[in-house]
Amino acid sequence: MAIHLTPTELGREAGMHRREVITKCMELGVPIFQGRIDKTLFLGSLKASQNKREFAKA
Numbered sequence: 757m758a759i760h761l762t763p764t765e766l767g768r769e770a771g772m773h774r775r776e777v778i779t780k781c782m783e784l785g786v787p788i789f790q791g792r793i794d795k796t797l798f799l800g801s802l803k804a805s806q807n808k809r810e811f812a813k814a
Contacts, residue, residue, distance in 0.1 A: 758795070760789075760794055760795070761793055761795050762792060762793075766793050766795060777793070780798070780802060783805075785801075
């Protein structure tokens with residue numbers, strides 16, 4: 757199982773479009789190095805961001 761994925765591969769796994777993955781990386785500060793993104797860092801940052809939004813709504 758690969759950890760560093762292209763935006764297209766990561767989008768498939770996360771249920772997002774390629775463009776959305778790149779946008780989220782820019783918003784969350786997740787680095788894209790040589791066209792690859794660390795899957796665990798991206799998904800962890802995405803989850804933390806969603807939890808933060810839910811907490812702010814409550």
